[in-house]
Structures are given as structure tokens and as C-alpha cells.
Amino acid sequence: MGLAAQPRALNPMRDETFHPVAWVAWLAAAALPPLTTRNPLYLALLLMVAGINFMALGQDNATARGWATLVRFGALLWLFTIPFTALTNHHGDIVLFALPESWPIIGGPITLESLLFGLTGGLSIIGLLLIFAVFNLAVDQARLLRMAPGFVYQAGVVTAIAVAFVPQMVGSWQDIREAQQVRGHRFRGLRDLLPLIMPMLVTALERAMQLAESMEARGYGGTIAVVTPQRRTLIQGILLGGLALLVVGLGAIGFWPQERALGITLSVSGVILLGSSFWLQGQQVQRTTYRRWIWGRRDRIVLAVGVTAAVIWLAAWLFRGEWLFYYPYPPYSPWPTFQPVLGLAILLLAVPAFQLLLRHQEYHSVDPS
Amino acid sequence: MVRKLALIVMLLLTAATMERATVSAQTQLNRAAVVARFADGQNLVKCVTFPEVSITGEELLRRTGWSIVIDAETDQGSAVCKVNDVGCGVDDCFCRCRGGAQCEYWSYWHRVNNEWEYSDTGAGSYSVSDGALEGWSWGPGNWVTGTEPPAFTFQQICNSNTTPPIVRGNTPEPETDQPPDGDFEADELLVEPGECTVLTWVIFDATSVTLDGVQVAAQDRREVCPTASQRYVLIAANAIGQLTREVTIEVLNGGPQLPGQGAPTVAPQQPQPQPQQPAPQQPAPIPNPDMAAPLSTLPPPVEPSPAEMSLVTEAQPAALEVTATPEIRPLYTATPDALELALTALPTPVLIAQAQLDARAGDRATPTPILLALAGDAAGVEIASQAQTAQALDPAALPGYGMFLLMAAGLLGAAAWVWQRSRVH
Numbered sequence: 019m020g021l022a023a024q025p026r027a028l029n030p031m032r033d034e035t036f037h038p039v040a041w042v043a044w045l046a047a048a049a050l051p052p053l054t055t056r057n058p059l060y061l062a063l064l065l066m067v068a069g070i071n072f073m074a075l076g077q078d079n080a081t082a083r084g085w086a087t088l089v090r091f092g093a094l095l096w097l098f099t100i101p102f103t104a105l106t107n108h109h110g111d112i113v114l115f116a117l118p119e120s121w122p123i124i125g126g127p128i129t130l131e132s133l134l135f136g137l138t139g140g141l142s143i144i145g146l147l148l149i150f151a152v153f154n155l156a157v158d159q160a161r162l163l164r165m166a167p168g169f170v171y172q173a174g175v176v177t178a179i180a181v182a183f184v185p186q187m188v189g190s191w192q193d194i195r196e197a198q199q200v201r202g203h204r205f206r207g208l209r210d211l212l213p214l215i216m217p218m219l220v221t222a223l224e225r226a227m228q229l230a231e232s233m234e235a236r237g238y239g240g241t242i243a244v245v246t247p248q249r250r251t252l253i254q255g256i257l258l259g260g261l262a263l264l265v266v267g268l269g270a271i272g273f274w275p276q277e278r279a280l281g282i283t284l285s286v287s288g289v290i291l292l293g294s295s296f297w298l299q300g301q302q303v304q305r306t307t308y309r310r311w312i313w314g315r316r317d318r319i320v321l322a323v324g325v326t327a328a329v330i331w332l333a334a335w336l337f338r339g340e341w342l343f344y345y346p347y348p349p350y351s352p353w354p355t356f357q358p359v360l361g362l363a364i365l366l367l368a369v370p371a372f373q374l375l376l377r378h379q380e381y382h383s384v385d386p387s
Numbered sequence: 388m389v390r391k392l393a394l395i396v397m398l399l400l401t402a403a404t405m406e407r408a409t410v411s412a413q414t415q416l417n418r419a420a421v422v423a424r425f426a427d428g429q430n431l432v433k434c435v436t437f438p439e440v441s442i443t444g445e446e447l448l449r450r451t452g453w454s455i456v457i458d459a460e461t462d463q464g465s466a467v468c469k470v471n472d473v474g475c476g477v478d479d480c481f482c483r484c485r486g487g488a489q490c491e492y493w494s495y496w497h498r499v500n501n502e503w504e505y506s507d508t509g510a511g512s513y514s515v516s517d518g519a520l521e522g523w524s525w526g527p528g529n530w531v532t533g534t535e536p537p538a539f540t541f542q543q544i545c546n547s548n549t550t551p552p553i554v555r556g557n558t559p560e561p562e563t564d565q566p567p568d569g570d571f572e573a574d575e576l577l578v579e580p581g582e583c584t585v586l587t588w589v590i591f592d593a594t595s596v597t598l599d600g601v602q603v604a605a606q607d608r609r610e611v612c613p614t615a616s617q618r619y620v621l622i623a624a625n626a627i628g629q630l631t632r633e634v635t636i637e638v639l640n641g642g643p644q645l646p647g648q649g650a651p652t653v654a655p656q657q658p659q660p661q662p663q664q665p666a667p668q669q670p671a672p673i674p675n676p677d678m679a680a681p682l683s684t685l686p687p688p689v690e691p692s693p694a695e696m697s698l699v700t701e702a703q704p705a706a707l708e709v710t711a712t713p714e715i716r717p718l719y720t721a722t723p724d725a726l727e728l729a730l731t732a733l734p735t736p737v738l739i740a741q742a743q744l745d746a747r748a749g750d751r752a753t754p755t756p757i758l759l760a761l762a763g764d765a766a767g768v769e770i771a772s773q774a775q776t777a778q779a780l781d782p783a784a785l786p787g788y789g790m791f792l793l794m795a796a797g798l799l800g801a802a803a804w805v806w807q808r809s810r811v812h
Contacts, residue, residue: 070798073802109459371801
């Protein structure tokens with residue numbers, strides 16, 4: 019009973035978290051603060067929120083460990099850049115201490131402002147790293163690729179193959195090396211690479227053939243409609259016209275700022291033409307989805323939370339720019355401001371962590387296997 | 388490793404002691420001069436004395452006492468964004484450089500062999516020693532050059548206590564073969580009575596720009612709060628031609644449109660009616676330095692609307708009026724090409740004068756403002772008081788900090804809970 023009886027087409031609880039679209043909304047909302055502000059208070063809250071999500075994902079595999087290492091490395095770099103900024107930038111009025119002027123580069127007053135500036139600059143970078151770590155752990159790449167629109171299906175297929183291919187290559191390299199070591203192979207020089215590379219080429223070729231056969235067997239390429247030459251020319255013409263209009267329009271905005279209306283009109287019509295060309299191309303591809311993702315209650319909650327936080331932050335950025343402004347050097351104040359609304363928007367981003375844990379709990383209580 | 392470290396420390400110590408020796412040997416004060424050229428061709432000059440052997444160009448600019456905004460961390464090092472309220476904010480230091488043909492910013496110059504040389508290093512890394520003349524100029528430019536500051540010499544600026552210097556208003560005019568061009572717009576074209584809106588304009592290649600007959604900078608913004616519907620006329624002129632742009636602000640439920648009716652914040656500043664007279668044939672007045680706006684310049688040829696004219700005539704009779712304070716007695720030495728001004732009286736060394744170049748040639752009217760500021764050690768041009776930094780904690784921010792601490796504590800609690808849970812599974 020319970021979950022097993024529902025028509026849920028998919029759910030290995032452990033690997034899948036929420037709908038990729040919900041995670042994309044979360045990513046957009048979480049990446050906005052580090053991209054738009056240097057205010058250390060918001061960034062500190064954001065770091066904590068991203069850390070909570072990272073913990074809640076609770077994954078213990080190679081990818082998770084790799085991301086953790088990367089974040090740790092970023093934090094180390096950050097700790098290194100704080101004294102670097104403080105020592106090389108001598109602006110500011112609050113002098114902590116002074117080094118002799120004759121010392122090259124680092125000589126001069128060391129100010130609290132430059133220390134703060136180094137601190138805030140690194141915070142946003144660490145925040146971004148951690149957010150992308152969470153996103154990568156939470157979302158399966160294959161699932162993201164499946165969301166690629168129709169007109170880029172070729173690029174999607176190539177990317178999917180590449181993403182699958184690299185780990186396979188690494189794996190087979192290790193296998194081959196082990197096998198050759200068992201046979202007494204020792205690596206002494208470039209010449210000894212040959213017994214390693216030849217088998218690898220052979221396996222790679224075999225794998226490519228296998229992939230092509232399996233794609234053929236699943237009917238890949240069979241659903242692409244036959245295109246008449248006229249239609250192809252039409253699509254390419256629209257594409258070319260759209261690109262040309264876009265370039266001219268952007269150039270007009272840049273070089274003749276007084277003709278702003280004309281430039282914007284040209285650019286917008288260029289974008290419309292491009293969009294219609296893509297839509298026409300996408301029409302040729304009909305795709306069926308083998309496994310459908312059903313939007314559950316928790317998926318919707320995560321999506322709503324992400325969208326709300328992003329909207330609040332965007333509104334603040336567009337209409338209350340001074341809320342986000344922080345610049346420690348004079349003539350501005352080194353004291354950051356804090357708006358509770360923006361703090362709450364960041365707190366909202368912690369919701370996916372709790373949803374994850376609650377779902378685990380639910381799953382284990384229903385199905386004690 | 389330890390030996391290397393010891394060596395480095397010893398080297399640094401040696402350098403430090405050497406520096407101390409040179410400092411103690413240095414007893415006299417050094418001087419360097421700074422020129423800042425603004426968009427409308429007006430200039431500020433200042434002689435700065437400093438006890439060090441050399442200081443950075445940026446430090447020199449700070450010590451002028453002008454209000455300076457510096458972006459300490461751009462891609463190219465530090466950059467000067469704003470001098471005395473002209474320029475960009477620190478959040479977008481190159482706000483007039485948007486990929487177009489014209490890019491305006493504060494360019495940095497050194498005076499070498501009586502030539503201005505565009506600095507190829509930033510002000511933060513250039514060292515200025517005794518006798519240097521440094522230039523800052525706001526005007527069109529690109530990444531390899533900018534608008535040259537006017538030709539001053541170090542002696543003109545720093546040796547003012549010996550002889551009254553004769554400074555020629557040497558304003559380099561933009562060399563162009565086109566009439567002026569640019570934009571003039573308002574944030575809101577429709578306002579409620581009592582509501583304010585902001586007029587913004589950017590004019591290129593102009594030698595004079597006037598807003599309703601008042602000389603203004605080539606690019607600026609101004610808040611206006613019209614009580615009745617009001618038309619604002621911006622006229623830009625150079626030797627080739629003239630550009631007229633208009634913006635009409637409609638006031639809802641306001642009276643009928645009255646062109647030229649007083650806009651409270653755009654106060655006509657000694658406007659002069661010159662009907663049907665493209666080239667004013669009268670010498671320029673010298674405004675009283677006690678006036679609120681010291682950087683006044685002569686209005687260029689404008690043809691005011693009738694209403695404006697009556698207002699203007701009321702404000703000032705169309706007669707030559709030279710206002711001079713007792714301390715300053717101007718001497719005119721009129722030459723066909725330039726008007727030279729000499730000051731005979733100090734110690735109030737601030738004089739702002741305007742002159743009309745080529746006043747007799749009726750066909751070419753190019754009003755050239757001359758701003759002459761003599762800055763001795765004691766007195767100088769201190770237009771804007773240095774912006775006081777709010778470094779103390781503002782008590783109004785305290786509730787916000789309380790909320791932050793509350794949220795951070797909540798998040799820490801949540802993190803502990805999540806950590807425990809994720810360990811269970």
C-alpha cells in the first residue's frame with residue numbers, strides 16, 4: 019500500500035530528489051544574492067542555507083566528496099585572499115596599523131575597509147560554489163538534458179553521449195592498467211604507453227558501435243520529419259534575418275544612444291524571428307517520454323519557494339538598489355545594512371532541505387524495508 | 388626555508404631603516420599642483436604641500452580637499468569616479484562608457500616638458516614628487532586617451548605668493564566639424580502639482596549648453612518641481628551650429644501652460660536677454676563671489692520667449708554690471724583673441740570670471756568661461772566640503788542586526804537538526 023500503489027512512474031527515493039525545474043528555480047533564487055550584492059550579512063545567511071541543503075542531501079559518493087573538496091579548496095583560497103587584499107589595498111580611513119611606506123606594494127596603512135572588502139568578495143564566490151554543488155548533487159544530469167528544447171536535440175544527444183563517455187573512459191583506463199600490471203607490465207617510459215592505449219582505443223570503438231546499435235534499435239532518428247528544401251531554406255533565412263536584426267539593433271543601442279527606440283525595436287524583432295526559427299525547427303522533432311516525472315506536493319512546494327525568493331530578491335534589486343548596495347570604502351559606511359524581508363527570502367531557500375528529510379521519514383515509515 | 392625567511396626579514400629591515408634615514412634628512416616641504424577640468428571647461432586648481440619625498444597621484448588628489456569618490460577595486464586598480472559631484476557613482480565608475488563612440492570618464496594626465504601626457508599607469512601606482520603638475524579631466528575619451536586638461540604651469544598654481552599670476556583661460560575646445568548632439572529627457576512627463584521630476588541631459592561637442600538661459604554643464608541632471616505645466620529648453624551651441632531640445636512637463640490639474648514660468652529649483656542665474664542678437668557685444672559681468680553658485684558662467688546667445696524676457700529684465704537691467712568685491716579689483720586687458728585677467732589683490736584668491744572670446748566678431752559667438760582660482764597655501768577653492776564618512780554605527784541599523792542574529796541562530800539550530808537527521812539515514 020501507500021507509495022507503492024500510486025502510479026508513480028519513477029522513484030528510486032535515494033537518487034532522485036525533486037523535479038529538475040523546481041531545482042532550477044531554487045538555483046536561480048540562490049544565485050541571485052551573490053551575484054547582486056556584497057553585503058556580508060546576506061551572504062553569511064546564504065552560505066548557511068546552502069550548507070544545510072548540502073547536508074540534507076546526505077550523499078556519500080564520489081561526486082559529493084569531490085564537491086566537498088572543491089568547496090573546501092575555495093574556502094582556503096578565500097582565507098588566503100583576505101590578507102592579500104588587506105595588504106595591497108591601502109584605501110580607507112580606519113587604519114588598523116601601518117607598515118613602512120618603503121616596503122614595496124604592502125607598505126602603507128592597513129585598513130579595516132580593505133579587510134572587509136576582501137572578506138565580502140570571497141564570500142560571494144564561496145556561496146556560488148556551494149550553491150552549484152547542491153544543485154549538481156540534487157539533479158541528475160541526464161534528467162536535465164532531457165529538458166533540452168527540441169531544436170537543439172542534436173546538441174543534446176552529443177552532450178548526453180559525452181557525459182556518459184568520460185566516466186566510462188576513466189573506468190576502462192583503470193581496468194586496462196590493472197590487467198596489464200597483472201601481466202607484469204611496468205611503466206618506464208613513453209614507449210610503455212602503447213600496451214595501454216591500444217586496448218583502450220579498441221574498447222572505445224566497440225563501445226561506440228554498441229551505442230549506435232542500441233540507439234538504432236530504440237528508433238533514434240526515425241521520428242525526424244522529412245524536410246523539403248524550400249522549408250529548410252525558409253528556416254535558415256529566418257534564422258539569418260533574425261541574427262542580422264539582433265546584431266544591428268544591439269549595435270544601434272550601443273553607438274547611437276539617442277536612437278534608443280529604434281535599437282530596441284530592431285533587437286526585439288530579431289529575437290522574435292530567432293524564436294520562430296527555433297520553433298519551426300523544433301516542430302520537426304517529435305519526442306516521446308518513456309518515464310514521466312509526476313509533480314508531487316513537495317516538488318510544488320520547492321518550486322513555489324524558489325520562485326517566491328527569486329521574485330522578492332529581483333524586486334529589491336530593481337526597485338530598492340540601495341538595500342543591496344555595500345561598499346566599505348569611504349565615503350560610504352563600512353557597516354552593512356540588513357533588511358529582514360531579504361533575510362526571510364534567503365531563509366525560504368532552506369525549505370528543500372526539510373522537505374527532503376520529511377520525505378525520507380515518510381518513505382521509511384510507510385515502507386519499512 | 389628558515390634561512391630564506393631570515394634573509395627576507397633582514398632585507399625588509401634594511402629597507403625600513405634606509406627609509407627612516409631619508410625621511411629624517413628631508414626637512415623641507417614639497418609641493419605639487421593639481422588641475423581638474425570639468426565638462427563645461429571650467430577648471431579647479433590647487434597647490435598641495437606634503438612632507439613626504441613622494442606620494443601617489445591618488446593621495447595628492449585626496450589632499451586637495453576636494454570631494455573625491457574613488458572606486459578602490461576595479462579591474463585596472465583604483466579609479467577616480469567623481470570630483471566635486473561631477474562623474475559617476477562608485478557602484479558604476481565608468482557609467483558614461485557604454486560601448487558607444489563617446490565615453491566620458493576622469494582621465495589622468497601628467498605635465499611633462501610643457502605637454503600634457505596621458506597617464507599609462509593608475510593614480511594609485513604613480514608617484515608624484517616635488518614640482519609635479521598633475522591633471523584630471525572629465526570629458527570624452529577612450530581607453531588610450533581622454534580630453535586634455537588646460538595648459539597650466541606649476542608656477543602659475545604654486546607660486547602665487549610672489550606675483551599675481553596672469554592666467555589665460557585656456558580651455559581646449561573639442562575639435563569637431565559637427566553641430567552638437569545629444570539627449571534631453573525627463574523621468575516623468577506628467578506630474579501631479581507639487582510633485583518633482585528629474586531632467587537629464589547629455590550633450591556632446593558643445594562649447595556652451597544652456598537650460599532656459601542658464602549655463603549648465605554638458606551633462607547633468609536637475610530636479611524640477613513645476614507648479615504649472617512648464618516647457619524646458621536646452622540649447623547647445625558650438626562654432627558649427629546649434630541644437631535645441633525641449634521637454635514639456637505637464638502638470639495634472641495645473642494651470643495653462645506658461646512657458647518660462649518660474650521653476651523653483653532652476654533659478655535663472657543672471658540671465659541676460661539678447662533678443663535678435665546672436666553675438667552679445669557686451670563685456671561679461673563678473674558675478675559676486677559671495678553668490679551661492681560660484682561656478683557661474685555667461686549665458687550664450689539665447690532667444691528667450693517673451694515671458695522669459697520680462698522675467699529676465701526684471702531680474703537684471705540689460706546693462707553692463709561689473710560686480711566686484713572690495714578685495715578683488717579686476718583689470719581687463721582686452722585683446723582680439725583673448726581676455727586676460729589679472730588680479731591685483733589677494734588674499735581672497737577666488738575669482739570666477741567669464742569672458743567672451745572674439746566679442747567683436749559678431750558672427751562667431753563662442754563664450755568661453757574662464758575660471759580662475761588662485762590657490763595659495765592658506766586659501767584655496769574649497770567648493771564642496773569633503774563628504775564626511777559615516778563610519779560610526781548608525782543606531783537605526785541595530786534592529787536589523789538583531790533580526791540578523793535571530794535568523795542566524797535559527798539557521799544554526801536547523802543545521803544541527805538536519806545534521807542529526809541525515810546521520811540517522
